[in-house]
Amino acid sequence: MAKIIRTYKLNMKFRLTFQLLPLFLIVFSGALGQHTKLKNESGLMGNRFLTFNTVIRVNQIEVSRDRSIGNDERSLHTPARVIAFRNAVAKGFPGGKMTWSFSWLALQDTSVAYREIRKLVVGYHYKYGDDITFIPGAYFANAYNSTEQVNKDLHDALKIISSMVGNGYRPLSIVAGFMSAANQQYLAEKEGIHVCQGNIWSQFSIDNQDGDGSIVYPYYTSKEHFCKPAQNKTDFIDCVNLDGWTVDFLAARRKGFEGGFNSRMGVGPIETLGRYGNETGLKEMMHTTAIHFDKGFQLNGFAWVTNCWELSLPMEVSSLENWLTAIRARWPDVKMITQGEFGLLWRAHYKSNSFNYRFVEKGSGIGGSDADKEIYWFMNKDFRLALLKDKTNNTEKVIDFTRYDLPAKEPAEMTRKWSLLGEINQKQSRPQDKPVPLDSLSTKSRAIISSHYKYLFKNN
Incomplete structure (x- = not known):
């Protein structure tokens, strides 16, 4: 019996060391000083991952600090909406973590509502481990701003967020929609942030910027173009470039709304729930999710689905809860972690663009x-x-x-x-x-x- 116990202790010691290795790699691969810590996450390969983001803004498209396009959305951003939204995530995926991205004006607005929203989200960081970050230009920063201005916006907004959260906090990633190679290089080399949601895969003739031509899963960005994977060490930017939300590959081959369809259809609520209703919409969301969590998992050794659900959208939060609940029921091993945590897990596994x-x-x-x-x-x-x-x-x-x-x-x-x-x-x-x-x-x-x-x- 004593021999069995000793063997068991040795096995457990080995297992614990093996389980902690990915965390060690992440911490010492550029994430030093970042406040959020990975807990109980094994590694990239052999796992299914879900990342979930939301955007909190004041105007529909804040193209710069002092210029906006579209509707004023103050009435759509309320503390009650934030509470209901986060409760839906907690009910649909207990223990899951998400990423909150604030626009420039949402960080600056002094109204009672926005002050309370910021306070609530900071509380969610400490309660759930959520990440809090910045979205420059409301998805399309480079279409309306110079490289230098985007860098300045990133630097100033990150300082505001660090002060807002406290305890030396730094976001693990940036939400950007699209982000130029030069700005991703700045993030990595000057701000020490190595994960950026920097492309919207296949977007073309829809919304305010085109960006087709990239890889749908993570890659290190080339210095030449944000849609291009780095080819060698001289071309390499140490920034993991992530897609914005997972789309249906067959729908995505179209231009914009060609043929009366929506090329962005996938897991996003606008193109599914908003277009087809809760039942059919959820069916398409699960179909797109399954592309990755079923066959994609078999082919690639890991799987990733990501979604950005803007807080201002008119869909009932129960629809969000239903999707998350359905994911857990069908794939109970899925890990819902922050965008930054996922990117750093990928970065710990891949030291170059050796993916296939x-x-x-x-x-x-x-x-x-x-x-x-x-x-x-x-x-x-x-x-x-x-x-x-x-x-x-x-x-x-x-x-x-x-x-x-x-x-x-x-x-x-x-x-x-x-x-x-x-x-x-x-x-x-x-x-x-x-x-x-x-x-x-x-x-x-x-x-x-x-x-x-x-x-x-x-x-x-």
């Missing part, structure tokens, strides 16, 4: 998610490739081939056009984007694809 992501989706039949279509995505640091299969005639064609080993350049002026369009782009906005059979690509393109996925050419 693959995804498969069969359409849900809802909206632009065609029931008669299947889509296959392949993503690595060299390129991204999408194959669309029509099940009615069993044909398969390339709808996107974007090489990242070629030079790229971000706009020098303030514009909405920030996409990185490759040889063929899924949105079909150019004559050259017409879908083609894989075999019809150039010899060079086929060779590059074959170097990663030789089995795609097995019939040749």
Whole structure:
């Protein structure tokens, strides 16, 4: 019996050391001094992750400190709404953590309501472990501001948030919608923040900025373009670039509202619950979630779903609770952590862009998610490739081939056009984007694809 006890103690000691290793790597990989600590999180691989963000603002789109576009949203941001929203998260996913992002005006507003909102959210940080951060320009900072101004906004807002939360607090990440490479480099090198929600995957001809061409899962940003993964050490920015919210791949291949559909449809409430109602909307949200937590988990070794649900949206918070409850019921092992914690777990595992992501989706039949279509995505640091299969005639064609080993350049002026369009782009906005059979690509393109996925050419 004594021998068994000694063996058990040794095994437990080994298990404890192994479990704490990812936390050790995270703390000593650039997160020193950051207030939020990871507790009971094992590591990246072998896990399913959910990250959930919200935006608190004053105006609909605060393009700069003193200029706004759209509606005044003060009446939609109330302490009661904040309390109900956080209670829905707590009920739907007990123990789950989320990320709160404040706009510049929401940090500055001196009204009783906004003072109470800030106090409540700080309380949630200490009660639940939520992260509190800044959203510059309300998603589209680089479309309306210079690089220098965005850096100044980041620096000043982070100081305000640190003072607001106290105890030496620093956010683990930034929520940005889109964020230029130069600004992500500033975040990493000057502010010590190594996670940025810096791209909205596949966004094109919708909202106030385009940004198609990136990787859907985390990657280190290239100094050339925020949609491009870093290619080597000289090109490398130590900032993990995250998508804004998980979308249905089949819906996302469209331009904006083309065909009467919404290209942003996925887990977001506007395009699902708001368009199709609670029952069908939840069905599509779960369909998009399953793309990652089922087959995607098998293919990639980990899975990630992310959602941004703006506080001002008119949907009932019970719908949020229902989605979270459904996730826990179907995938009870899912970890709901903050955006920053997830990014740092990825950073601890990947020291470079050595990822190889693959995804498969069969359409849900809802909206632009065609029931008669299947889509296959392949993503690595060299390129991204999408194959669309029509099940009615069993044909398969390339709808996107974007090489990242070629030079790229971000706009020098303030514009909405920030996409990185490759040889063929899924949105079909150019004559050259017409879908083609894989075999019809150039010899060079086929060779590059074959170097990663030789089995795609097995019939040749």
